[in-house]
Amino acid sequence: MRHNLIEPGDNEDITNERRNSSFSVGKLAAFIHGGEAKLRRRHEILKFVESQKDLQDPIPPEFMSRMERVENNARKVVAMTDKLSFIDQADIFEEGSLFQSLIMGRDFHAMSLHYVMFIPAIQGQANDDQLDYWLPLAINRGIIGTYAQTELGHGTNISKLETTATYDEKTDEFVLHTPSISATKWWSGGLGKSSNYAIVPAQLIINGSNKGLHMFMVQLRHLDTHMPLPGITVGDIGPKMGIPGNDNGFLIFNNYRIPRKNMFMRYSQVLSNGEYIAPKHSKLRYGTMVFVRSVMVREQAMQLAAAVTIAVRYSAVRRQGEWKSGCFVKCHYDHGEIYNMSSVNAQLAEGITEFLQELHVLSSGLKAIVTWEVAKGIEQCRLACGGHGFSLASALPEIYSFAVAGCTYEGENIVMLLQVARFLMKTVKEIRSGSARLAAIAKYLLDDRKYKSNFRVWQMVKYEDLIKDFEQVTRNQGYLWCVHAQR
Amino acid sequence: MRHNLIEPGDNEDITNERRNSSFSVGKLAAFIHGGEAKLRRRHEILKFVESQKDLQDPIPPEFMSRMERVENNARKVVAMTDKLSFIDQADIFEEGSLFQSLIMGRDFHAMSLHYVMFIPAIQGQANDDQLDYWLPLAINRGIIGTYAQTELGHGTNISKLETTATYDEKTDEFVLHTPSISATKWWSGGLGKSSNYAIVPAQLIINGSNKGLHMFMVQLRHLDTHMPLPGITVGDIGPKMGIPGNDNGFLIFNNYRIPRKNMFMRYSQVLSNGEYIAPKHSKLRYGTMVFVRSVMVREQAMQLAAAVTIAVRYSAVRRQGEWKSGCFVKCHYDHGEIYNMSSVNAQLAEGITEFLQELHVLSSGLKAIVTWEVAKGIEQCRLACGGHGFSLASALPEIYSFAVAGCTYEGENIVMLLQVARFLMKTVKEIRSGSARLAAIAKYLLDDRKYKSNFRVWQMVKYEDLIKDFEQVTRNQGYLWCVHAQR
Numbered sequence: 001m002r003h004n005l006i007e008p009g010d011n012e013d014i015t016n017e018r019r020n021s022s023f024s025v026g027k028l029a030a031f032i033h034g035g036e037a038k039l040r041r042r043h044e045i046l047k048f049v050e051s052q053k054d055l056q057d058p059i060p061p062e063f064m065s066r067m068e069r070v071e072n073n074a075r076k077v078v079a080m081t082d083k084l085s086f087i088d089q090a091d092i093f094e095e096g097s098l099f100q101s102l103i104m105g106r107d108f109h110a111m112s113l114h115y116v117m118f119i120p121a122i123q124g125q126a127n128d129d130q131l132d133y134w135l136p137l138a139i140n141r142g143i144i145g146t147y148a149q150t151e152l153g154h155g156t157n158i159s160k161l162e163t164t165a166t167y168d169e170k171t172d173e174f175v176l177h178t179p180s181i182s183a184t185k186w187w188s189g190g191l192g193k194s195s196n197y198a199i200v201p202a203q204l205i206i207n208g209s210n211k212g213l214h215m216f217m218v219q220l221r222h223l224d225t226h227m228p229l230p231g232i233t234v235g236d237i238g239p240k241m242g243i244p245g246n247d248n249g250f251l252i253f254n255n256y257r258i259p260r261k262n263m264f265m266r267y268s269q270v271l272s273n274g275e276y277i278a279p280k281h282s283k284l285r286y287g288t289m290v291f292v293r294s295v296m297v298r299e300q301a302m303q304l305a306a307a308v309t310i311a312v313r314y315s316a317v318r319r320q321g322e323w324k325s326g327c328f329v330k331c332h333y334d335h336g337e338i339y340n341m342s343s344v345n346a347q348l349a350e351g352i353t354e355f356l357q358e359l360h361v362l363s364s365g366l367k368a369i370v371t372w373e374v375a376k377g378i379e380q381c382r383l384a385c386g387g388h389g390f391s392l393a394s395a396l397p398e399i400y401s402f403a404v405a406g407c408t409y410e411g412e413n414i415v416m417l418l419q420v421a422r423f424l425m426k427t428v429k430e431i432r433s434g435s436a437r438l439a440a441i442a443k444y445l446l447d448d449r450k451y452k453s454n455f456r457v458w459q460m461v462k463y464e465d466l467i468k469d470f471e472q473v474t475r476n477q478g479y480l481w482c483v484h485a486q487r
Numbered sequence: 488m489r490h491n492l493i494e495p496g497d498n499e500d501i502t503n504e505r506r507n508s509s510f511s512v513g514k515l516a517a518f519i520h521g522g523e524a525k526l527r528r529r530h531e532i533l534k535f536v537e538s539q540k541d542l543q544d545p546i547p548p549e550f551m552s553r554m555e556r557v558e559n560n561a562r563k564v565v566a567m568t569d570k571l572s573f574i575d576q577a578d579i580f581e582e583g584s585l586f587q588s589l590i591m592g593r594d595f596h597a598m599s600l601h602y603v604m605f606i607p608a609i610q611g612q613a614n615d616d617q618l619d620y621w622l623p624l625a626i627n628r629g630i631i632g633t634y635a636q637t638e639l640g641h642g643t644n645i646s647k648l649e650t651t652a653t654y655d656e657k658t659d660e661f662v663l664h665t666p667s668i669s670a671t672k673w674w675s676g677g678l679g680k681s682s683n684y685a686i687v688p689a690q691l692i693i694n695g696s697n698k699g700l701h702m703f704m705v706q707l708r709h710l711d712t713h714m715p716l717p718g719i720t721v722g723d724i725g726p727k728m729g730i731p732g733n734d735n736g737f738l739i740f741n742n743y744r745i746p747r748k749n750m751f752m753r754y755s756q757v758l759s760n761g762e763y764i765a766p767k768h769s770k771l772r773y774g775t776m777v778f779v780r781s782v783m784v785r786e787q788a789m790q791l792a793a794a795v796t797i798a799v800r801y802s803a804v805r806r807q808g809e810w811k812s813g814c815f816v817k818c819h820y821d822h823g824e825i826y827n828m829s830s831v832n833a834q835l836a837e838g839i840t841e842f843l844q845e846l847h848v849l850s851s852g853l854k855a856i857v858t859w860e861v862a863k864g865i866e867q868c869r870l871a872c873g874g875h876g877f878s879l880a881s882a883l884p885e886i887y888s889f890a891v892a893g894c895t896y897e898g899e900n901i902v903m904l905l906q907v908a909r910f911l912m913k914t915v916k917e918i919r920s921g922s923a924r925l926a927a928i929a930k931y932l933l934d935d936r937k938y939k940s941n942f943r944v945w946q947m948v949k950y951e952d953l954i955k956d957f958e959q960v961t962r963n964q965g966y967l968w969c970v971h972a973q974r
Contacts, residue, residue, distance in 0.1 A: 062726045065552030153806065155874055187874055239549045241877050241884035319640065379891075387642055387674055387895055390728050397728035397888075404866075408874055 017316045041088075042098060048086055049102045054079040061105070062392045066239055070193060073109035073245035080104075081111075081141075093295065106303075106402035108246035110194035111144060118145035121199045125215050125264035134217065143223070145197040146190045148251050153182025156415050158201070158213060163253065165202040165216055165263070169274045172260045174216060176202060176253040184252050191249030192236030196221040198251065204263070206276050215264040220251070231256035242401030289411075290359055293367045296410055303403040304374045304381075307396055311381035314388065357423070358439040365420040368413035371406040378403055421481070424474070428482040444471040445478065504803045528575075529585060535573055536589045541566040548592070549879045553726055557680065560596035560732035567591075568598075568628075580782065593790075593889035595733035597681035598631060605632035608686045612702050612751035621704065630710070632684040633677045635738050640669025643902050645688070645700060650740065652689040652703055652750070656761045659747045661703060663689060663740040671739050678736030679723030683708040685738065691750070693763050702751040707738065718743035729888030776898075777846055780854045783897055790890040791861045791868075794883060798868035801875065844910070845926040852907040855900035858893040865890055911965040912972065919969075931958040936966065 005025055006018050018025075030039045049055050055076060061069050080103050087095045122134050137143045154160045162183035165174040178184055185191070191198065200218045204211040220232050228234050233252040240248065263270055267279035382389035382396035389396045407413045427445055430436035438445060451472045454465040492512055493505050505512070517526045536542055542563060548556050567590050574582045609621050624630045641647045649670035652661040665671055672678070678685065687705045691698040707719050715721050720739040727735065750757055754766035869876035869883035876883045894900045914932055917923035925932060938959045941952040 060725075063553065065555070066550065068552070150874070237878060237880070238547075239879045241879065383891075383894055383900075386899055387637070390892055390895060391724060392726045392728065393724070401884075404870075405877055407870055408877060412873055413870075 011317050013319070014313060014316045038094075041095065045086070045095065045099055046102060049099065052079070052083065055083075055103050061107070061245070066244055069107070069245045070110065070247050073104060073107060074111075074194065076103055077109040077111045078141075097299075104245065106242070106398050108189055108243050110190045110247060112246060113146040113189040113191075114138070114144055114195070117147035118197070118199060121147060121215065121264075122217075125199075125266050127265045130217075130261070130265065143197045143219075144190070144195050145199060146188045146195040146249075148185040148188040148191060148198040148200045150185070150187045151182060152184045152186040152250075153180075155187075156412050161201060161203065161213060163200065163202040164205050165200075165214065166205040167207075167260070167270055167274055168257075169272070171257070172272050173257045174204075174260065174263060176200065176216065176218065176256045176258060178252045178254070184250050186237060186250050187248050188251070189246045189248055191220075191234065191251060192247030193249070194247055195249075196223060196226065199264075200251075204270070204276075206270065206274050211268075211276050211278075214268065216258060217262045217264065218256075218258055229256075242398065242405060290363045292410055293363045296406060297363075297366055297370045300370055300374045300403055300406050303399055304377045307378040307381040307399050310394060310396060310399075311384050311389075314385045314394075318386075358442040361420055361423040362441065364411060364416040367411060368407075368416040368420075371403070372413060375400065375404040375407055424478040425482055425485065428478045432482075445475060447471065447475065449475050449479065451475075498804050500806070501800060501803045525581075528582065532573070532582065532586055533589060536586065539566070539570065542570075542590050548594070548732070553731055556594070556732045557597065557734050560591060560594060561598075561681065563590055564596040564598045584786075591732065593729070593885050595676055595730050597677045597734060599733060600633040600676040600678075601625070601631055601682070604634035605684070605686060608634060608702065608751075609704075612686075612753050614752045617704075617748070617752065630684045630706075631677070631682050632686060633675045633682040633736075635672040635675040635678060635685040635687045637672070637674045638669060639671045639673040639737075640667075642674075643899050648688060648690065648700060650687065650689040651692050652687075652701065653692040654694075654747070654757055654761055655744075656759070658744070659759050660744045661691075661747065661750060663687065663703065663705065663743045663745060665739045665741070671737050673724060673737050674735050675738070676733045676735055678707075678721065678738060679734030680736070681734055682736075683710060683713065686751075687738075691757070691763075693757065693761050698755075698763050698765075701755065703745060704749045704751065705743075705745055716743075729885065729892060777850045779897055780850045783893060784850075784853055784857045787857055787861045787890055787893050790886055791864045794865040794868040794886050797881060797883060798871050798876075801872045801881075805873075845929040848907055848910040849928065851898060851903040854898060855894075855903040855907075858890070859900060862887065862891040862894055908968070911961070912969055915965045915969040932962060932965065934958065934962065936962050938962075 006015055026039075030036045033039050033042060057072060057076075061072060064072060080100065084096075084099075087099050119135070119138050122131065122138060126134060134143075138145060149158065149161070151161055151163065153162065162179055163185065164177050164179060166177070167173075168175055185198075185200070188195075188198065196219065198218050198220055200216045201213050202216060204214040219229060220234055221228055231254045233254070235250055237248050237250050260270060260272065269277040271277070378396065378400045382394070382400055385394055385396060388394050392398060424445075427436060427438065427442065431446060436446065449472070451468065453469050453472065455461055455469055493502055513526075517523045520526050520529060544559060544563075548559060551559060567587065571583075571586075574586050606622070606625050609618065609625060613621060621630075625632060636645065636648070638648055638650065640649065649666055650672065651664050651666060653664065654660075655662055672685075672687070675682075675685065683706065685705050685707055687703045688700050689703060691701040706716060707721055708715055718741045720741070722737055724735050724737050747757060747759065756764040758764070865883065865887045869881070869887060872881055872883060875881050879885060911932075914923060914925065914929065918933060923933065936959070938955065940956050940959065942948055942956055
């Protein structure tokens, strides 16, 4: 284990900073990554990736055109999945995501959605017959799929999605249709050029009655020629602020027919006579959302950690101006703050099995606050590097454009905060009417509002008291706005 | 004159918003752009640019590779300068910059520095003989030049630049040399691929004595083969966060010799016997800096205006969620705020002839505050457009990456604010010792600190009182920090 980053030939200033550090770099790294064994495993994976010729880029991707980047990443994802046996399958979320990020950098690829959404949706939504048919095809890359939910007009508010799947009893088929421009499927990763299948959520219509959003397995392109099938218009939505290696696409249906058996039938069914069997209980999907957001918060914190590391190293070697030796610019973000973000989050992830509304609300608020703080912090680090922070060679523009997308996806931040506010308002009302039933993590809302803070000077404050102070702020704000809103 | 933007076939929501507007769009546009005549002229220039086939892009530039963008912009700049007679030469800063921005978008080109720095530096620094020789060559594009000041290690602090020009009396030449990696010239626009000449500021060394920074005209590449000349290492610094059409470059000298007459000799001279004639008076260049920053502040405000326009239009057509009709998300930036930025600035520009230190300090502070506010505001607009703000089709990522560079160039913002702080500290000290001599715009620092604000409720406040309040805040902060710093 290398616990010291000093190498022969290093810049003198950074070597001095490292010599003078008051902690062991290796021990901190082990602490952040969950122990010596995990850290050692990270180094093994790094060495393996570096040793594989077909996982390398022929030239730095920043110099490629957009299509070259998409094609280069598509080539690498095939090589990557061929070597997946190197990764501990039981630890796919940690080892797998490290493996992928070492190969892809801060970018996605033609099959990102295939692995993150297409296969999991088959596993979660298909009945046994469907599973036996589609899962092996998808895993063996016999078909390449994506997940086409978001439309041009609606993303966050999924109940308003407009694409329809109308059952035609005469032919035992569903007719998929895009009734307006705003109903065009938009953004799906890998849809622009790569996928030949998609899982499509659409409003299920039977005899003129809307049964709500259901999922359908839809072939988009010919398996030999890769040309769009008749009734399908599909293409690329063009370049974006970041994630250039992913061909995000659009999709329009013109009365496109699929067999009835292509509706995912694990929870609800449509019989050949048009009879609709509703799901037994409409399952709250808090679990998945809390999990995805908890993974995301950790990932975001690591992006900020990368930016802080670059900026701090730069501040050590940059000797412009009239600084005295040892008087370097220090970034106000420290690794402690970043570690806080990921550890609050680890506590969240442990609670997933409780499936509580409170946990969902907490994860929504945390997602919004963390992604904003991370984006702001990365830009601060980037600007602190002056002109060099504008060069892609610093990596900072890419870190920013990759991370800032997190303010929008997996629940737009303003919508997330509105959810938290709505929960607080509702809870305060229930407390006043005596009908509140709160989980442990929200019980503090019931506490006495006459609480007096123990805070005197910041040097002496206890963490427990700080938490109590924040609880009091939340109580007061909740009650205050509840009164304000009733006026 | 079209005073109404409504067109047949427009989106219904945006047409309703336009119908309900409480002001004339045309009158506001005329107000912002300086009158009906100027506005009419803007439309003429727009129509002219749209009518010229060789000023168009063959495909949207966002789909081009980096080298295609550099080459496309190089092609367009030649076509643009061939058509420059369409522009009123007496109004080159307004008409010319509009003309260029309509053709280039938010990007620079291979000859940006040729026109903005190379030719003006010849005009300002050459003696009459040099002017007669170089100016026609540059104007007729016989040579393509850039300005290579910034080095890898030093940008803002120009006195620390390391490149040397050592006079060799035996051969009547200067020897240009890059003594260290950090002395590598870095960032110059058009240096990477396009320029064959550069004006190079370097430390002038005569008989071992450093005479300070002087400017030299240096040929870099062969005029026929375009290959770097022996002793010159030159190339591209790679892609950046924005401004992809400009080939920013690096430059290393290995004891590269140029004739003595290639030193710009308008203000200081080196004679063939090595005698150095110093400039008569070291001229303060506040004028140029105040002018460039005042142009920049207006340009930055217009970038925010563009982002606000896009976000407000988007908020009018986006109908996600459960908004009631007429209840659209409103952006907190309004055109009033943007107009304030450019009008404070117009007042600044008028004062240029006074060449006051106070004006320079004010323009430094204004530059920093405006560029930060603009960058923050653009990102806010971009995020308010949700996923579509991440697509380059919204133009918002490009507006951000173009504008945010302004926080760094023309004086890094932190350095700018330190200049303001230093001026305030110095002035407070002088006031206390009775030696302060202040220009009119800074006289308020002498006023009574016992001032009591007239501010009661924001609805009733007068602008004059607000200004007095801000003056009082500045006085108090200045005195407070002066006391703090003396401890």
